[in-house]
Amino acid sequence: MGEPAFGVLGPLRVKADGAAVRVGGAKPRAVLATLLLQPNGFVSVDLLTEVLWPGGAPRSAVANVRTHVRTLRQLLPPAAVAGLRTEPGGYALDVAPGELDALLFERRLAQARAARDRGEDSGALRGYEAALGLWRGGVLQDVRSSVVWDPAVARIEELRSLAADECLEVRLRLGDYAHLVSGLRSRLTESPLREDLWRMLVHALRDAGRTAEARSAYAEAERVIAAELGVEPSAPLRAIGAEVNGYAGRRRSATPVPVCQLPMDIPDFTGRAVEVADLESLLSTAGRHPVVAAVSGAPGAGKSTLAVHVAHRVRTAFPDGQLFADLAGTSECPREPAEVLAELLRGLGVIDSAIPGEPGERAAMFRSRLAQRRCLIVLDDAVGAAQVSPLLPGTGGSAVLVTSRRRMPGLPAHACPLGLMRHDDARALFGAIVGAERLLREGADADRVLAECGSLPLAVRIAAARLVNRPGWSVSTLADSLRDERGRLGAVRSGELEVRAGAELSYRHLPEPAALAFRSFGDLPDDAVPGWLVAVATGSGGQAGEEAAGGLETLLDEHLVEVVGRDDLGLNRYRMHDLLRSYARELALTDHQETRMRRRLAVIEALTALARTANAAMPTRFLGVLGDPGGQGGRPPAAVAALVRQRPVDWFESEHRNLVAAVDAAVRLGRADLAAALAIELAGFFDMRGYYGDWLRTHRLVLDAMPSHEGAGAAALLRNLGQLHLYQDRYEDALASFDRSRALFAELGHRTGEAVAAVGAGSVHRVVGELDTALEMFTVALRHFAATGDPHGEAVARNAIASVWLEREDPEAAAGWLRGALELSLVVGDRHREAQVRRRVAVLHELRGEPQAARGELEHALGIFDELADLHCAAYVQQSIAELCLRQGESGEASALLVGALAVQQQLGDRRAEARVAGLLGELHDATGRTQTARHYFHRSLATWRRLDVPDEAGLMDAKLRALR
Template sequence: MGHRVRDEFPDGQLFVDLGGMSDRPREPGDVLAELLRSLGVIDAAVPGETGERAALLRSRLAQRRFLVVLDDAAAGAQVRPLLPGTGGSAVLVSSRRRLPGLPARHCALGVMRREEARELLGAIVGPDRLRAEGAEADRVLAGCGSLPLAVRIAGSRLANRPGWTVGTLADFLHDERGRLDQLQTGELEVRASAELSYRHLSVPAATAFRVFGQLPDEPMPGWLVAAATGAADETADGLETLLDEHLVEVVGTDGLGVRRYRMHDLLRCYARELAENDGEEVTMRRRVQVVDALTALARCANASMPTRFLGVLGAPVPHTDATAAVAPAVRARPVEWFESERRVLVAAVEWALRLGSVSRAADLAIELASFFDMRGYYGDWLRTHRLVLDAMPAPSGARAAALLRNLGQLHLYQDRYDEALAAFDTSRALFTQVGHRYGEAVAAVGAGSVYRVLDDLDAALTAFEEGLDGFGTVGDRHGQAVAHNAIASVWLERRDPEAAAPWLTGALELSRGVGDRHREAQVRRRFAVLNELRGEPGCAREELEHALGIFDELGDAHCAAYVQQSIGELCLRQGNAGEASVLLADALNVQRQLGDRRAEARVACLLGEVHRATGRKQSARRYFHRSASTWRRLEARDQAESVDAQLRSLR
């Protein structure tokens, strides 16, 4: 910057290293003496007092235009006596710390943009070498985190080793544990640069710094850092210090309005090295505290979710100081909290397993299923549950039973019916072994849902009735509402609306009684089927619109897509092909994103029927082909043959 503006300061530039990060930062009086000598003041004429020296400096610069560069400032108090008064001179101050007390324009310097980093690397190693190994150069820059010092060191190492390929250095940098060893050459060293800042930190700030090296590589809320340290108030002060020292940065706020902090990858490597010196016992304690904090808040969130999850969740636990501060916000906005912490929560399940605490991993995974169900995060759902179950020597106890029930539900959503039924049956048997009647009932209803999809309606009805009996035994009215609705679905499949009606009425009353709007919407979907069977399509449409409004309000995209599909089908049967096409196309997109292949195949077939009815045969063929191929992948030959027959009718 000084070189760019030097023409604006014809009298020259003055440069001083203030030694802010050294063990003994320079005193302002000594720096003033140096500046005065640079301006031609002889030693004998330099005043003895700092204030007098500052006054003489301002006088000497008053009628001149100098650029004063003060590098590596320790604090505002060190810089303030060195500032010129009025006149044409300017000061450029660099510091690793924030200096809010200075009357200056503050400019935070982050890492370089990728293009700038490539340009710097190319200037050192040569543009031809960079072009020849462009992809590997990007890997090197990723390992350097686009930090100027790291890029400069990487470029120097490559320039001094013509026998290395760029890929060789990229491979060395890939391993985080050895990365800092690779980023040193001569007197330049990333580790030493980080150490300059770290050694001046207070104890709380240094502890918080090391904790970042032990947390997942995600933007972190301050309360989670506090949970790891076990000292909420001290950690809050420590984080502010890390911000002032530019050792972490705020990268935004989450859905609860809480600030998220991130540490640069290379600083995190250094923090991990330092944390290893804290000892295994301290490391284990911090990680356990993080997992326990996340589990406690997940249970807090589940207790306030807008939908009641049909699963077995853990009981609330007392909060620590770190979690107590954020718990009210979690209760007020549980879905937003789950969304903000989703990646951290998934990483924490794996973390608990690496700690050897399968029970903690299971407890956390079980709490995540309700959110994954609502938002359709099926990949996270499958991964967390499968990892924990695989870590168990043999499935046993209530935890394994709850995980298997949740996994059965996921398999059902994704049309893996044999796996779903096996999971539900095993879950039910495990719940029976431990005398968990509610868990038995939940697993029975899950199995009944599989039987209904497979068109084994007798088995479905038996399972649903057994579930109803179990819910009645434990007095769970929400479960009773679910079972009533499920039994009604069997009668609707048998096209007997009068037999279904009392079960639906009971389900609606129970849902309203427990304040479960999500279940109410599910019941209204079934009422729509009942009304259409009675020959009342207008009433059916009203029920579906009511259900869609509830699902949209609750943010349940999966269930909303099913309702859109139902409205589209109703429109198609009533001859309204235009509206049916729009609704079904939207539903198809959502089902594809969620991985619900059975729903995708059905909706694609319906869209084929819509386009055939409106004379658009080419579009109809495309949708029919898509439907038939999806059914074949599901090994549903009867459905595939039915769609093939519709394809043949277009020829």
């Protein structure tokens, strides 16, 4: 086969009959490149316009695009011209797989993978070499890049990276050590922090008998990882290092434990031996490709219990962690895949603000995070294949265990239908609860009970618990009672009938505290809840609180609720099965409407009061919190409040989903005032942990629910939203929110609120370079803070004023303001503000030509942020230290600090900081001769500056890229 007619895997190339065809002109080349990146697909004129004129198109753009396409028709060979189609609103270029190197690469890669999966490693190696041999450099490396191309370029480059890795694995199995070592060295030049590649290199050198080189390679890996990341190698790499060095490994600090989100396993799990064995065997095959198992069955069949039990049994096969997500498929509002993806990404260590907004981008990030991991993902209670498909890994050795009431033929999964429990298993489960002797003595009546329970595990557990808690009953009495209940519930859907019969029988005999607790679950969030929240919902306190606790214990004894684990405060979390929760909701509807409203409001008010308590004890002070400390709120148990004061961040984390759900519930109840009070209190926690998605959703939800944007609540919400917009580079939105907030506070005569909003507005003006306006805003804020006697606010304003003078490179004008800000921070004991001021003091020292003093202030600030666990601010200080090192010629230390800062900024979604750090890393690697790595960072910086629409910075990066060629 001859060479493809079109080439994008390197410089743009066109050939006809083996001879090169010259396509001149930057814009025609850009049009052709765009069409080739979407072969056989429609490309709109609007898209081409964005590629050709990223800074804004002229009025003649559409006509110009037609001209450039006409030029292409004149330059391309006849066969290609025939494939260039004009369609309404755009164009398409038809190419066969063998005519475009990118398509041919994918076809050859698929053939290589097929051979590998058949165990034909020699054929697979030839296939990989043929596929990778098509690459001549970076994608379209001689055509000016476009942000529009990023998704397509990223996808094809990721495929190349995966193909290179897979080819290396095949070489390792074949023992092709000479080529393998060379290939690994080449890959490590591009990706020096890839521990899997270092591990493979050490392995290959060891197996080739080159032990001394293996030891040297491991030592190099240790040095590079320590220099770039400031950490030691991971456990797998250390293990092979110990092998080649002949020691078990020196004592090292403890490594982080992989995440395990699995609920508690049931200690008395009984039966289902065949299903357990089948699932274990299936999940164990995860390796080269992910494995998905879908357990389906009737309500109450024990799908979730089985999945959790199996997941615990196979944990060791998935050393990179176990994730769990409740998809709420049987609830009134099944969860959206995008929401679940955000939760799973957080479990994998992605900070909320780094999670993309688009569902497709979230799914892509999730697949990318799993590509090099062996994780187990349990997706419980799915509504269907459409909900699950975006939550599946694409490559790697992970496994997924899904449960659903429905079969999901559209899912690429192994179907594991869960039928009725075998009679012997059901008898064993019943006997495990009521006692083996009783089962033996009343076996015939026990069979009647099992028949009435339909051999559903949940129904059997509830019925058996009913008998245990009624020692005066015989098994025959229980069987008769269940038969009567089934007759009365004849209209209930099959599958629910047996569970409902046992639940109704149990409920009718519950003491009032337990019955009230059961009904209260119908008004509580669907997530697991702490016991104190159940007590609040039942209106209990003091002596009644003990009765509520006893009622919850009774529900546990009756198997009507279950303990699913302990939260970060050490408190038990309780969950009710979805069938029982539906029944609890029905019962709750029988309560007086006023009683229900009081119960639901009590839960929201108690959560708000505890959020206020937690905020007061937070290690950092969020300037935007303007809630009323003495505002309306419930009275949660004093012991719980004391725990929250001791561990406020842990409490916020434990109740995160319930708090967000409470904001939604308050809005649905028509109490926007309560929703606003709670949302305002949550902003500080969202800010500290980077939960920007929840921050934006809760604040917009409440603002939309308000009849008018008047009053302090609306003003505080708008100020908080302004801060979020500022973090995410939405400067127009930020300024609009701050200005509206400031005006509202001014109308109310709320000078502190007005000052806080003015600080936000001034920050926007400073970032966009409007320094005079920024100084004016900060000065107004200082006057208001001083007038209200707010020393913390004064420290903020003084520090902000100093920042303007430092931007103007006038250290003497800034000095007095910084001195006052530091003194006030120390007086009020605000260590976070102290660290922020010290960052600015460091800038002052550097402007004065005192780099050592600047380094000392930055180290001091970094120590405070580390102590407060403020990852975001610590990353900014790391970046500042790195820039200082870079200016002092200390490139090694600067590289390690910048790589760490870049990772954090990417997670936090701070694109401006990410663009700047990527540019600095590009300069550093360019200066040290690592051109390929420099090009990578410059490209990354350029794309980000273009997205931010900062043409000056984008131009600088583009110039640096051109200088590399």
